[in-house]
Amino acid sequence: MIEIENVRKSFGPLEVLKGINLTVAKGEVLTVIGGSGSGKSTLLTCINGLEPIDSGRILVDGIEVHARTTDLNKLRQKIGIVFQQWNAFPHLTVLENVMLAQVKVLKRSKAEAEAEAVRQLNHVGLGDKLKVYPSKLSGGQQQRMAIARALAMSPDYMLLDEVTSALDPQLVGEVLDTLRMLASEGMTMICVTHEMKFAREVSDRVAFFHKGVMAEIAPPEELFGAPKDPELQKFLAATH
């Protein structure tokens, strides 16, 4: 379970998270929508401790992320994160990309790591690209590789930060299909996304962020069907 309690976060004079309260249960798929600068991506990087927070606290399975005593490297093994820019390691093959952290962090043997990497890469449809360098892949393939790389760490949670935003339109579908598959397998996910159709389809709940505040959170049919917040109404009118 991820518990976010009254989290505040500023970048200089700009307050990007203004007291967020949110709980995500095991197995839940939460999508977060909202305009740029609404704080939704920042929230994800705070959850795995890549960004510090100013006040409040975030608990992942009861462990406080920003506590001094927390071993973040260990905690991050539970929390996979995939970014808008997929950040493939260019000097490693697809297979090696997915093996690296398994060997270094989880201390798996090369053989174990390779078997798991092959399994995950097959899972995201890249089983025929094992020996290829990322520069030879399309954006969508690189993003699927990044998802496989995160999944190979056997995380309990997946955080997805606008993973389709940097892709050419014709490549968005293959990545969303991968996410749909994950959702159907029961992975706990928080997806920050601009894909409304996708949000409506896969989410248990959808949260709407506006200017650092979670303005509304509800199951998709409710949030999209009968939005209450006036900003959300404007946002949905503009994106449809």
Add this chain to the structure above:
Amino acid sequence: MFNYNFRWNQALNSLPDMLQGALVTMEIAILSMVIGISVAIVLTLFRLSGNRILSAISATWVEIARNTPALFQIYMVHFGLGGFGVHLSPYLSLLIGIAFNNAGYLTENFRGALKAIPDTQTRAARSLGMSSIQAFQSVILPQMLRISFLPMTNQMVWAILMTSLGAVVAMNTDLYGVTSDLNARTFRTFELFAIAAVIFYVITKVITLSARLLAARLFRY
């Protein structure tokens, strides 16, 4: 008037000695590069550490190495340290002097290379649970070495040529030293130094060409 008689045969008789010297020159250059690269990686880490003292050490090293003559650096290692009672052989003085110079230039090259690697690479590695050391070692370092590979081969060529500065510390077993000694005995100055120059040229050419081949083999991405 021009009345010099070329005696190439006499000079060429010394070729085996000179080639022996060339081996010493290559040995010093290679060792100075190995030491230089290792020290430069440490100095780069000093710079990245955020620690003020470590950064200052790194910055000072780079400043001195790049902004004073290499000849002074070698001279200082031999005679400067000698003043403090540290007496190093000409061979060691030359090796350390060149390695000092290499480390300074390479640290600066590495700094430039690091700028070319997006911050998000470290972020991606850290988000997979890697420690900052693991992220540097497995993700940043290999890319840094690749980007600075060609500047490194330039430095290697420079290291070969710098061995001739061993003259100031009475080094006499490297290519320059051997040639100089032969010259003192035979006065076939033009012939001997022309042959030595050709040997230097061949060595540096072979380095540049094999570096290119190696790069194609190593960096397939």
